Amino acid sequence: MYAIEVDNVTKIYGKGDTAVTAISHASFQVRPGELVAILGPSGSGKTTLLTAIGLINEPTHGRIIVDGVTVADDGWVPGLDLKRIRREKLGFIFQAHNLIPFLTALENVMVALEINKFPSGEAKGRAEQLLKSLNLGHRLGSYPMALSGGEAQRVAIARALANKPRVILADEPTAALDTENGKNVMALLKSLAVENHSAILVVTHDHRMVEGFDRIFEVRDGFIIRETRGAG
Amino acid sequence: MNLAIRDIRFHRGRFILTSIGLGLLLGVVMSMGGIYRGLFADALAVLHSTKADLWVVQKDTNGPFAESSRIPEDIKYRIKSVPGVAEASPLSFQTIQIERQGKPFRFFLIGYDLRGIGGPPAILAGRNIRQKHYEMVVAKAMKMALGEKIRLGLHEYTVVGITGKVVSSSGDPAAYVSLADAQEIQFKKDNDAIRNNRERVAADLDRMQNLTQAQAQLLQRNVSDLTESTHTVNTVVARLAPGASLYEVQQRIERWNHYRAISDEGQTKILTKGMIEKARMQLGLFRIILLVISAVIISLIIYTSTLDKIRVIATLKLIGSQNRVIIGMILQQSLLMGVIAYAVGYALISLTYEKFPRRIVLEAFDLQVLFAIVVVICTVSSFVGIRKALKVEPAEALGG
Incomplete structure (x- = not known):
């Protein structure tokens, strides 16, 4: 079973003369444990594709299946609790880490677990363990503003992993980092994909960051123009 | 984990200052209520200390x-x-x-x-x-x-x-x-006034030709007695x-x-309804205006605080947070601000009310009603922030 199945997905913004097609007939699948990049310049539609898979942006046409659940079939499937699916099956990593500024590193990870109804004590233990595994054991009580860019992004990764999601969606996760930290984050994502058997879909404009990815989809003007199989 | 408390802990300086400011405003509202009750107490003080059943007056x-x-x-x-x-x-x-x-x-x-x-x-x-x-x-x-x-x-x-x-x-x-x-x-009257009065009466009587001297003297004594009586x-x-x-x-x-015999109840009505009614209405109007100002301030504070947290709210929504978590965060902050402001206002008035030039009477019932009003104001005021928060799209968490 695929972790993500995108079948002929189109997203059109607006109507009539002002309609803009952001994605056109995109189709691909991602297996669990696979690290896949969507590479393209700004405005190519890669984030629109990511948000459609992330159940944020309703596709106009086509079908999306996440971990075996058909979530979109020419629009959202009626009656589905998209929030619950997002909570239980998806993890998000953002360009600007998006940690909650008034929560410590530990609390930022805990909040994702508590939203998913983990008891506070259990959430704390699991968050501590995750942060320690990402070499952030000494930063548990630090607020985001006291963390370096790389540390903050690792906390964000820990938060995305907290609920052991089947799919992790990362939107330009290295954009705010220097090259070395960016490569470290990408390496971390790759190891996590293998260890956790999660499908990781990374959107980026930086082709230097996709080394070692299993597959790379290049997007231009809403079309997937090329699929490259990586060395990974 | 309580997000409202965490946010307040992080921004405690701003929160405390805001609550103190609001507390001063609520302190004024409390003092207005106290002055209003004080007007009643003052108006009825002599009445109550006399403990009469009837007041016989002109x-x-x-x-x-x-x-x-x-x-x-x-x-x-x-x-x-x-x-x-x-x-x-x-x-x-x-x-x-x-x-x-x-x-x-x-x-x-x-x-x-x-x-x-x-x-x-x-x-x-x-x-x-x-x-x-x-x-x-x-x-x-x-x-x-x-x-x-x-x-x-x-x-x-x-x-x-x-x-x-x-x-x-x-x-x-x-x-x-x-x-x-x-x-x-x-x-x-002072001695000069008495002397002048007697002379004026005597002069008036002297002009009455039909009075004998003895009659005039008698009349002068009687008139003087009457006018000088205390x-x-x-x-x-x-x-x-x-x-x-x-x-x-x-x-x-x-x-x-x-004579008119006014009962204690009638006298109370004259004093409260007649004499201090306008002052009561004025104070009541002031209290309403101040409460409306408090409501506007709380709404603005909660709204701007929500605007500050748009990205946080979008992130929470993106990671699957239920709306009640976000509503709870905004509502709890609003209520906490109101409760702290109320406590600050109460402390302020409790420490200073005896130093006011006029009597301030703080009644438990008034304070309880004001507390309930503050809770209602905080709840209603938080709606503008909650409305804004519920409109935030999870997609706003994406991008730089």
Whole structure:
């Protein structure tokens, strides 16, 4: 079973003369444990594709299946609790880490677990363990503003992993980092994909960051123009 | 994990300052309520300390507090003889303003029959008036010491006792003297005036050709006695015998004695509805305006605080947070701000209310009602923030 199945997905913004097609007939699948990049310049539609898979942006046409659940079939499937699916099956990593500024590193990870109804004590233990595994054991009580860019992004990764999601969606996760930290984050994502058997879909404009990815989809003007199989 | 508390902990400086500011505003609202209650208490202070069932005053007047009322002192004997009346005493009231230690010194002078009712309610220091003349008991608020002397009219009066918080309806502290002294202070003319008056009467009588000299002298003496008499009072208060009908006694006095007999309840109504109604309405309006201002301020604070958290809210939504978590965060912050502001306002007023120039009466019921209003205001005010938060799209968490 695929972790993500995108079948002929189109997203059109607006109507009539002002309609803009952001994605056109995109189709691909991602297996669990696979690290896949969507590479393209700004405005190519890669984030629109990511948000459609992330159940944020309703596709106009086509079908999306996440971990075996058909979530979109020419629009959202009626009656589905998209929030619950997002909570239980998806993890998000953002360009600007998006940690909650008034929560410590530990609390930022805990909040994702508590939203998913983990008891506070259990959430704390699991968050501590995750942060320690990402070499952030000494930063548990630090607020985001006291963390370096790389540390903050690792906390964000820990938060995305907290609920052991089947799919992790990362939107330009290295954009705010220097090259070395960016490569470290990408390496971390790759190891996590293998260890956790999660499908990781990374959107980026930086082709230097996709080394070692299993597959790379290049997007231009809403079309997937090329699929490259990586060395990974 | 409580997100509201975490946010407040992180921004505690801003939160505390905001709450203090709001607390000062609520303190003013509380003081307005206290002043309003104080107006009532002040207006009724003399009434309550006298504990009379009936106030007999000049016919067709609302005296002695709302209107001027002058009646002869000896009416007390006629009132006493009315069936059902157990006690009757004359009282005299006047507001006096003199200069003391270089500053205006204003008080409400009550003259009472030393063996009757209407004297000082309790003596906190010193003693009650024992001599018929030149002794006085003053309210604590007058800040006079025992043994201190002040000049009133033609004589000096010595403070022999201090009583509690008795004030006039306009808030001036009360002082007690014997009825005879009060009458002298109020009605006794100085010697020059008396002399002038006698000469004027004599001159008028001299012009009457049909009077003999003996008749004129007799008439002059009688006219002078009448015009120089100080045996006038403002009211005669009465207490009824157990079981006596207030209505019947009232009717009897009004029918046969041609005076107005106002019940304690009627006097309360005159004082509260008539005399302080406008002040009450003004204070009430002020309170409403201040509460509306508080509501607007809380709404603005919560709204701007929500705007500051748009990305946080979008992130929470993106990671699957339920709306109730976000609503809870905003509502709890709003309520906490209101509760802290209320506590600050309460502490402020509790520490300062005795230093206000006019009486502030803080009643538990008023404070409880205000607390409930603050809770409602905080809840309603948080709606603007909640509405904004619920409109935030999870996609707003994406991008740089």
